[in-house]
Amino acid sequence: MPAEHRSRTILRFLAIGCVSLMLASCLGGTDRGTAGGGFSAPTGTVTSQPLDAIDGGQPQQTQGAQAKAVLILPLSASGGAGAAARSMKNAGEMALSEFKGTSLQLVVKDDLGTPQGAAQAAQEAVSEGAQIILGPLFAQGVAAAGQVAKQSNIPVLAFSTDASAAASGVYLLSFLPQSDVERIVSYSVKNGKRSFAAILPEDAYGSVVEGAFQEAVARNGGRVVGLERYKAGDQGAMKAAVSRIAQSASGIDAILVPDQAPAIAGMLQSSGVDLKRITLLGTGVWDDPQTLNSPALAGGLYAGPDSAGWANFSQRYQARFGEAPVRTATLAYDAVLLAAALTQAQGVAGLGTQALTASSGFKGIDGIFRLKPTGLNDRGLAVMKVQPGGAQVVSPAQGSFSVAGL
Structure with a gap:
């Protein structure tokens, strides 16, 4: 892994x-x-x-x-x-x-x-x-x-x-991270998102997510308008990556933040990014109490099992x-x-x-x-929305692999 x-x-x-x-x-x-x-x-x-x-x-x-x-x-x-x-x-x-x-x-x-x-x-x-x-x-x-x-x-x-x-x-x-990314990107495109950015760690996980993100956005008819990497564990590098994305926020519909989401969401808000207009996207890494209880992530979407x-x-x-x-x-x-x-x-x-x-x-x-x-494997994943009191399913997981696209 x-x-x-x-x-x-x-x-x-x-x-x-x-x-x-x-x-x-x-x-x-x-x-x-x-x-x-x-x-x-x-x-x-x-x-x-x-x-x-x-x-x-x-x-x-x-x-x-x-x-x-x-x-x-x-x-x-x-x-x-x-x-x-x-x-x-x-x-x-x-x-x-x-x-x-x-x-x-x-x-x-x-x-x-x-x-x-x-x-x-x-x-x-x-x-x-x-x-x-x-x-x-x-x-x-x-x-x-x-x-x-x-x-x-x-x-x-x-x-x-x-x-x-x-x-x-x-x-x-x-x-697999690839499945999470494909699910959340495809759902976002179907719901009107077209311009995507991502803020990813410079480690093996970030590299896997980057490749999956580029492929998923292209496959679903969207476009990548910003992609920044930061050294894992380096707060200064993270702030710099966030700042670069914030400068072009007017042209972004959604930002993928698979790791360190609460911290990055807070930095985006501090940089003046309107997270009510721009949707934050995540993977199953978000599925833990610390992340889901972050006020800055309210309204964010992530893919994972029901x-x-x-x-x-x-x-x-x-x-x-x-x-x-x-x-x-x-x-x-x-x-x-x-x-x-x-x-x-x-x-x-x-x-x-x-x-x-x-x-x-x-x-x-x-x-x-x-x-x-x-x-490798395919999995049926739900899309969840971060809400006060816990995540809410906004798109249920598929019930069978007869569903188109699976």
Whole structure:
């Protein structure tokens, strides 16, 4: 993940009744055409079934041979990474316990937060007969584990947000900055915004966002009229970047501020920029209390998953473990439940590339997602507006990948 400080900005999140996880896929190998398995769980925890069943199909329960999934996390890493890993481990084990009747066996391994540890854990997974590897968390670890897994044709479902870690057979389940940027830009253009600017940090995350921003604006028929970078952590450089954007504010409809949004919004106001006329735009990085409670960001828009699934998951997690989960815990939960559901539907064959990359996708805690053959993913994201008392959904997340443009 860029600069290893974004796992859906994991260090920032430490410092993204009954929930349905409808694992919708072409479980038989064609888009929505063949029936998959019908998945069940105890009332009040999790239910799961293919979209085919929801649309009127008759799912059949099929119990396959036992399969093994290995979950690789930096459990003994220091600081926030280790704490996040332990929360994700809990979430993965919770997923398996809530999904009844699965033949999946889950084994958890510690990669020590290093590429060498990830490679060793992956090698152990191969030697022990794993059919799928879930994790690692960090991009270098994903690359190391993926190299080992590929030699044995074992798929990897990883949690890094660094798109460079993706490859055929190495799939990223995480929230990718590119998806956030595309969603918020396309929504803005559809609602009358044409001239865009951006204020971005000079780090790996900022570079990824810059590329996605330039592409998204061009693809949606807008134009970039200003783009400034600042050295991360340098307040003087940040003020200078803001000042340059403020000088051309009269020709700007919207400004993308993915990081340090409260501070930058305050600087823009102090520079005389009318934030009632110009809309501030953000990514899922905004989805934390400090950002959402900033008066300067009131009226700003950002893309991210609908919070309903997260809220319900958090309640169940806290009731089980006595503490709140980290925001990235849903990734581990969805990864384990996906493996369990596909195994129940098709046995070991369900963990192959064809089922994992079903174009109709799956629905998890944070909404719909699908894994691309390239290793990247698509996600259905909502657009939220920052309001006093919390964010309000102004454009709901898509419910399926039959929606045009997805």
